[in-house]
Amino acid sequence: MWETLDDLYWTYQSLIHGIGVNGILALSIYVVLAVGQLSLGQAAFMGVGAYTGALLTVKAGVPFPVAMAGAAAVPALIALVVGGPTLRLTGVYLAIATIGLGEITRIVFLNWDYAGGALGLSGIPEKGGVGAIYGTLAAALLALVLIARSRIGRAMEAMREDEAAAGVMGVNLPRYRMTALVVSSALAGLAGCLSAHVSSFIGPNEYGFETAVTILSYALLGGIGSPVAPVLGAAILTLLPEVLRPLADFRLMVNGLIIVLAVLFMPRGILPWRIARTGAR
Amino acid sequence: MLEQQLVNGVVLGATYALFAVGFTLMFGVMGVINLTYGVYFALGAFAALWTTQGLGLGIAAALPVGALVAGLVAVAIDSLLLTRLRRAKAPELASLMVTLGATLFLYAGMAAWLGTEIRRFPAAIFDGGAYSLGSVRVGTTQLLIIGAAFLFVAALLALVRGSRLGLAIRAVAENPEAAALMGINGGLMVRVVSFLSGAIGGAAGVLVGLNFNAIQPFMGEHMMLRGFAVIIVGGLGDLRGALVAGLLLGFAEVLTAAYISSTFKDLTAFALLVATLWFRPMGLFGRAAAKRA
Numbered sequence: 183m184w185e186t187l188d189d190l191y192w193t194y195q196s197l198i199h200g201i202g203v204n205g206i207l208a209l210s211i212y213v214v215l216a217v218g219q220l221s222l223g224q225a226a227f228m229g230v231g232a233y234t235g236a237l238l239t240v241k242a243g244v245p246f247p248v249a250m251a252g253a254a255a256v257p258a259l260i261a262l263v264v265g266g267p268t269l270r271l272t273g274v275y276l277a278i279a280t281i282g283l284g285e286i287t288r289i290v291f292l293n294w295d296y297a298g299g300a301l302g303l304s305g306i307p308e309k310g311g312v313g314a315i316y317g318t319l320a321a322a323l324l325a326l327v328l329i330a331r332s333r334i335g336r337a338m339e340a341m342r343e344d345e346a347a348a349g350v351m352g353v354n355l356p357r358y359r360m361t362a363l364v365v366s367s368a369l370a371g372l373a374g375c376l377s378a379h380v381s382s383f384i385g386p387n388e389y390g391f392e393t394a395v396t397i398l399s400y401a402l403l404g405g406i407g408s409p410v411a412p413v414l415g416a417a418i419l420t421l422l423p424e425v426l427r428p429l430a431d432f433r434l435m436v437n438g439l440i441i442v443l444a445v446l447f448m449p450r451g452i453l454p455w456r457i458a459r460t461g462a463r
Numbered sequence: 464m465l466e467q468q469l470v471n472g473v474v475l476g477a478t479y480a481l482f483a484v485g486f487t488l489m490f491g492v493m494g495v496i497n498l499t500y501g502v503y504f505a506l507g508a509f510a511a512l513w514t515t516q517g518l519g520l521g522i523a524a525a526l527p528v529g530a531l532v533a534g535l536v537a538v539a540i541d542s543l544l545l546t547r548l549r550r551a552k553a554p555e556l557a558s559l560m561v562t563l564g565a566t567l568f569l570y571a572g573m574a575a576w577l578g579t580e581i582r583r584f585p586a587a588i589f590d591g592g593a594y595s596l597g598s599v600r601v602g603t604t605q606l607l608i609i610g611a612a613f614l615f616v617a618a619l620l621a622l623v624r625g626s627r628l629g630l631a632i633r634a635v636a637e638n639p640e641a642a643a644l645m646g647i648n649g650g651l652m653v654r655v656v657s658f659l660s661g662a663i664g665g666a667a668g669v670l671v672g673l674n675f676n677a678i679q680p681f682m683g684e685h686m687m688l689r690g691f692a693v694i695i696v697g698g699l700g701d702l703r704g705a706l707v708a709g710l711l712l713g714f715a716e717v718l719t720a721a722y723i724s725s726t727f728k729d730l731t732a733f734a735l736l737v738a739t740l741w742f743r744p745m746g747l748f749g750r751a752a753a754k755r756a
Contacts, residue, residue: 220556267741273555274496274699275744278691282736285688289733293726391688395563402560434571441564445557446547 191312196381201420202315203377208400208412209322210369215406216330217362218342220273222394223280224370226287227257229389231371232378233297236306239379246309246379253375254368261367262360269359284394291386302385309379318372319413326409338362342406370397403444466599468721469714474605476713477612478671482686483693483705484615485663491700492636492656495555498562499540500664500690501683502569503533507665508672508682509577515585522673529669530662537661538654540565546650549639573680581679584672604674611670615663616706623702632656636700692736698746707747711735 191198207228214221235253238244244252268279292300329335340348341358349355378384396419404415419437426436486500507529514525544561593602623629634642635652643649664683671686672678693712697704712732720728739746 220559271740271744274559275695275740277496277559278695279737279740281688281691282695282733282740285733286730286737289729398560399563402556432571432575435568435575438564438567438569438571442544442561442568445561445564446544 197420197424198312199315199377199380201417202312202319203373203380204397204400204416204420205319205413206315206322206369206373206376207397208404208416209319209326209409210366210373211397211401212406212409212412213326213362213366213369215401216338216342217358218345219269219359219362220277220398221280221363221366222277222391222398223284223287224366224397225389225391225393226284227261227367227370228374228377228393228397229287229291229384229386230257230260230367231374232384232389233291233303233374234371235375236303236378236384237297239307239309240303240305246307246314249379250310250314250372250375253371255371257367257371257374258364261364265360265363269356269363281391281394284389284391288386288390291389298385300386302383302388303378304383306378306382306384308382310376311380315376315380318376322369322372323409323413330409399441402441405448405450407450464598464721466597468717470599470601472714472717473609473710474601474674474713475717476710477609478667478674478709479686479689479693479712480706480709481608481612481615481667481670482664483690483697483709484612484619484702485660485667486690487694487697487700487702487705488619488656488663489660490694491702492632493541493545493549493653494636495545495558496562497541497545497660498559498566498687499537499569500660501687502566502573503537503661503664504668504671504683504686505573505678505680506536507533507668508678509573509582509680510665511669511672512582512584512678522669526666526669530666533665533668534658534660534662537664538657540569541653541657546653549653570680570684577680579679579681581677583676584678602674604670608670608674611666612706612709615666616702619659619663619702628655689732692732694746695736696739696746698748701746701748704746704748 207224210227211221211224214224231253234256235249238249238252239246264283268276268283271279291297297303330338337348337353337358340351340353341355345355374389400416400419401412402415403419404411404413406412419440422437422440423434426432482504485503486497489495489497489500509529510532511522511525511529514520514528515522518524540562544565545558548558548561593600594606595601621629623632631642631647632652632655634645634647635649639649642652668678668682672682689712693705693708694700695708696711697706697708712735715731715735716728719731
């Protein structure tokens with residue numbers, strides 16, 4: 183029995199890691215979407231976390247938990263700095279600004295020789311693994327579910343549905359937006375650090391526009407009614423390419439098609455239910 | 464040396480402008496960032512390649528064929544995907560994601576069908592001579608790109624500002640419901656604009672492909688990110704702005720590469736993009752109202 187499980191684990195190791203890491207990324211985009219904002223910069227925050235964590239373990243030789251703390255703190259700090267002017271934008275403008283910030287980050291990594299430049303960083307020690315990934319995912323999920331059920335969660339939902347009305351009702355819009363961005367970038371940073379320490383290699387082009395939209399599609403497929411939904415979306419979209427492997431070249435086409443069909447026919451995602459909350463209708 | 468850099472800047476800038484004009488037109492009327500625009504760029508180039516290779520015709524036939532094919536695909540995609548979202552008054556996130564899914568689908572389809580290797584146009588298709596004036600050299604294709612960029616912008620401005628069709632298009636862009644009450648066929652206007660934008664994207668793909676003599680299915684991706692910078696700096700939906708911002712970006716990139724470092728060349732576009740959004744979100748020519756979008 184254990185042998186079979188062990189075999190299964192070794193065969194599908196990267197897939198198991200991928201589902202967990204992408205689940206954390208899905209939560210990171212959920213936090214932003216839950217207050218009605220759209221960010222296409224999650225991949226960049228993930229990259230900042232991955233580079234911070236990897237540089238800390240490879241070059242500074244610090245223990246893994248310290249690297250994790252750094253990988254959460256540095257993206258959060260960057261979010262705090264760029265958040266002010268960026269979050270004044272809304273809708274399409276915010277989306278394009280986050281694309282621009284993401285590309286700037288990618289180009290900085292591409293040309294930063296200390297961090298390996300275009301070749302990336304290899305030989306990152308394999309630490310954490312399944313325990314750290316799923317531990318982080320579970321902790322983040324639990325925290326977000328509790329927040330979603332609280333007064334804060336109600337304020338977030340109000341912002342998402344009608345920002346003006348929420349503002350009139352006394353929701354401190356700028357503070358919620360900023361907090362959401364900071365929390366979401368810390369989560370993305372953690373995901374980046376974890377994935378860097380299981381794949382043992384990172385490169386600047388892993389954190390571009392395409393990764394950002396992949397992360398967005400997790401939340402889109404799952405829905406943002408509750409934090410569980412995007413995690414499920416991430417699991418499906420991570421498993422999908424594996425399941426569709428026999429289709430070879432057409433697998434990416436099917437992937438795109440699924441996103442199209444999901445938006446057109448399931449606008450609230452595959453888990454459309456909102457979180458149960460005492461006092462809420 | 465500086466003169467040649469300035470000419471290179473104009474050529475690169477015209478390339479960006481040529482690409483961005485259709486993109487910004489599509490945004491201005493439909494209010495949607497249509498990510499499939501990059502695909503039309505590649506589609507036009509491949510249709511032109513087919514015309515020259517398969518049918519053995521010259522560039523005079525290949526350019527319109529490329530534009531036509533890309534325009535028709537743009538209309539098909541728009542009516543298949545975006546029309547129903549528009550009818551359901553879906554949020555802009557939904558339109559963005561649906562075009563994203565379509566882009567993945569189309570790119571993967573093109574890569575599977577046409578292969579990912581770089582293709583070249585047949586050598587004889589366009590006698591790319593070069594003119595020199597003093598130390599400055601400029602090729603015929605490059606002149607064609609500059610000419611096309613200015614021509615497209617002028618023609619579109621004339622259409623939008625100076626014709627009844629343009630008036631109807633502007634009315635639909637301003638307020639679809641009110642336009643419908645005035646008897647304007649909104650669906651038709653959207654199809655016209657889709658076709659025009661797609662055709663311009665396709666024509667840009669043919670000309671740019673001809674200039675670099677290298678085309679491949681993903682050639683639009685790199686341009687899309689530049690296109691974002693151009694339409695934001697110029698003001699979303701502003702045709703004149705796209706031309707000016709395209710030229711500005713071309714100059715900025717060429718001069719940074721020549722005098723500062725090629726490392727910063729790629730950074731220029733995005734630094735301009737972010738700075739514009741932070742300090743003047745409506746772009747160079749945008750009106751304050753554009754902020755609503």
